[in-house]
Amino acid sequence: xxxxxxxxxxxxxxxxxxxxxxxxxxxxxxxxxxxxxxxxxxxxxxxxxxxxxxxxxxxxxxxxxxxxxxxxxxxxxxxxxxxxxxxxxxxxxxxxxxxxxxxxxxxxxxxxxxxxxxxxxxxxxxxxxxxxxxxxxxxxxxxxxxxxxxxxxxxxxxxxxxxxxxxxxxxxxxxxxxxxxxxxxxxxxxxxxxxxxxxxxxxxxxxxxxxxxxxxxxxxxxxxxxxxxxxxxxxxxxxxxxxxxxxxxxxxxxxxxxxxxxxxxxxxxxxxxxxxxxxxxxxxxxxxxxxxxxxxxxxxxxxxxxxxxxxxxxxxxxxxxxxxxxxxxxxxxxxxxxxxxx
Amino acid sequence: xxxxxxxxxxxxxxxxxxxxxxxxxxxxxxxxxxxxxxxxxxxxxxxxxxxxxxxxxxxxxxxxxxxxxxxxxxxxxxxxxxxxxxxxxxxxxxxxxxxxxxxxxxxxxxxxxxxxxxxxxxxxxxxxxxxxxxxxxxxxxxxxxxxxxxxxxxxxxxxxxxxxxxxxxxxxxxxxxxxxxxxxxxxxxxxxxxxxxxxxxxxxxxxxxxxxxxxxxxxxxxxxxxxxxxxxxxxxxxxxxxxxxxxxxxxxxxxxxxxxxxxxxxxxxxxxxxxxxxxxxxxxxxxxxxxxxxxxxxxxxxxxxxxxxxxxxxxxxxxxxxxxxxxxxxxxxxxxxxxxxx
Numbered sequence: 001x002x003x004x005x006x007x008x009x010x011x012x013x014x015x016x017x018x019x020x021x022x023x024x025x026x027x028x029x030x031x032x033x034x035x036x037x038x039x040x041x042x043x044x045x046x047x048x049x050x051x052x053x054x055x056x057x058x059x060x061x062x063x064x065x066x067x068x069x070x071x072x073x074x075x076x077x078x079x080x081x082x083x084x085x086x087x088x089x090x091x092x093x094x095x096x097x098x099x100x101x102x103x104x105x106x107x108x109x110x111x112x113x114x115x116x117x118x119x120x121x122x123x124x125x126x127x128x129x130x131x132x133x134x135x136x137x138x139x140x141x142x143x144x145x146x147x148x149x150x151x152x153x154x155x156x157x158x159x160x161x162x163x164x165x166x167x168x169x170x171x172x173x174x175x176x177x178x179x180x181x182x183x184x185x186x187x188x189x190x191x192x193x194x195x196x197x198x199x200x201x202x203x204x205x206x207x208x209x210x211x212x213x214x215x216x217x218x219x220x221x222x223x224x225x226x227x228x229x230x231x232x233x234x235x236x237x238x239x240x241x242x243x244x245x246x247x248x249x250x251x252x253x254x255x256x257x258x259x260x261x262x263x264x265x266x267x268x269x270x271x272x273x274x275x276x277x278x279x280x281x282x283x284x285x286x287x288x289x290x291x292x293x294x295x296x297x298x299x300x301x302x303x304x305x306x307x308x309x310x311x312x313x314x315x316x317x318x319x320x321x322x323x324x325x326x327x328x329x330x331x332x333x334x335x336x337x338x339x340x341x342x
Numbered sequence: 343x344x345x346x347x348x349x350x351x352x353x354x355x356x357x358x359x360x361x362x363x364x365x366x367x368x369x370x371x372x373x374x375x376x377x378x379x380x381x382x383x384x385x386x387x388x389x390x391x392x393x394x395x396x397x398x399x400x401x402x403x404x405x406x407x408x409x410x411x412x413x414x415x416x417x418x419x420x421x422x423x424x425x426x427x428x429x430x431x432x433x434x435x436x437x438x439x440x441x442x443x444x445x446x447x448x449x450x451x452x453x454x455x456x457x458x459x460x461x462x463x464x465x466x467x468x469x470x471x472x473x474x475x476x477x478x479x480x481x482x483x484x485x486x487x488x489x490x491x492x493x494x495x496x497x498x499x500x501x502x503x504x505x506x507x508x509x510x511x512x513x514x515x516x517x518x519x520x521x522x523x524x525x526x527x528x529x530x531x532x533x534x535x536x537x538x539x540x541x542x543x544x545x546x547x548x549x550x551x552x553x554x555x556x557x558x559x560x561x562x563x564x565x566x567x568x569x570x571x572x573x574x575x576x577x578x579x580x581x582x583x584x585x586x587x588x589x590x591x592x593x594x595x596x597x598x599x600x601x602x603x604x605x606x607x608x609x610x611x612x613x614x615x616x617x618x619x620x621x622x623x624x625x626x627x628x629x630x631x632x633x634x635x636x637x638x639x640x641x642x643x644x645x646x647x648x649x650x651x652x653x654x655x656x657x658x659x660x661x662x663x664x665x666x667x668x669x670x671x672x673x674x675x676x677x678x679x680x681x682x683x684x
Contacts, residue, residue, distance in 0.1 A: 160663065168631065210604045210605060210607070212607065263549060263551070263587040265587065284552050286509065289502070289506050290510070317552075
């Protein structure tokens, strides 16, 4: 097996820097569009054969060093009892956002094998079809990011409802976070049991918090989740979007890898993270719109700046954009491999 | 005159920490709503008597230590030749976004006294009506933030058009930035000549850039603007939204004050900024939804963390939200004054 990704997660020697791309299975790929044209987005997530098919596409098309389960970060939220809708060009909408104690207490403690069996089935198909070519990553939204969707009922500009609960009723917010955290632990444990060889927690919206709020209201929960999941024996990646203000705290959650966004210089991030944790990232997704030779230069810059990290998994600093030319994504993967070969 | 604000800008001794609030004249105030109910937003910006009236409201209602001109950051962009519209709940829209050389070259070199006389008239009325009670701040969007609107034609999620131009045609992007910068210099110079006693450059969207892109494509322009404006003899505040990744560069633009957002810890920011520049900020705007006694604690925390700065002007880390209870904003101003009195 190409285990460069897993080795980099653990800070072991690698032959070259492994690379995968957040949202690598998705709208920018014509192969994905073809599958997606036949079913709606949620059906695709919930149909193991199709979800496995699109998960494999970037392994074939781009030559990345890891596959990631095709799913949505809100799948466990739907299992918790909030009906989920995707409207074209509008993003996710959840019915009945949770803003009081009664609603918090109604949230379901999920049993992944019963409530979201399609996720575990997709993982099993993928492990079989990958035949050890590259490792398979499972994932979940991190507790805070899921909390924002649960409270806001979708995306948000200022996350006022979330912060209102955090500030006006910290006990209720804490109880909500605990329930979500418990579910994230069950959900990722089931993914690992089904065959996921690493898991990533996406804290996509945690960057809206002040560092002190992160420390008080979020950090204890994510830390406890990582601690329990750590016993499952697979690497844990914690992706902290817009991390520059909270990295010194985030690095302490106990994950094997910290995923970072593009708005911080990689050399500064590595310096702050230190030698106990590997890093993942962090090219601006828009850099894939550069001319090909400049993509190579930009990749070289990130590789160079990450060279003193314990381990480095190359990635974008956020999900690949739907408008991205596939050839440019492939050029990035090739450049990372060529430039980093030891 | 209450000159605490100007003294803090310059790093001089103060009797207490001065405070003003970004967007302090605006939708959260019933007094503002009353004026606004009679005219649309752009008419309000362009009618000196009314613009002056709403600029004065927060000085009376909240007791802040500075007034700021009521206007919009896109007023100079309209003068550059892009028709500006505000639709309710949608934000600004500019006709004919600028994405090629022909459009860049069509951009008008503005003569503020001729093209936006209402701004200078508002400033003159304000200086008269303030009668020296508190200093008056003028402002403009910073060049990069204006460039994003000019290129995108409004707000944006990923700023792909902006980065596309920056990456695919850096010379064109540079020429655009130069034209905008020249106009920002003329616009703020005219405001100072009309009576503005300090000016703030709002770089609201600069935080979408990687530090290396900021350094290469933005920093030289803002630095040259600040250098020229510095000769006008009034303090210059550079507000860098989502600054945590680029603060070490941003502090070198030469401004008297760096305004920072809430996503960085104030003590860390002060350490990085050093002793040559004052700081402004940085309470989370959502903190004004806390119970009153916790607002006081949160203010105390920011004051304490900023205590080793050269000078500190208390502010929110971004604009006050329309939903904010006025009493809470007033409680913040009172708390800052009481807690910081020497």
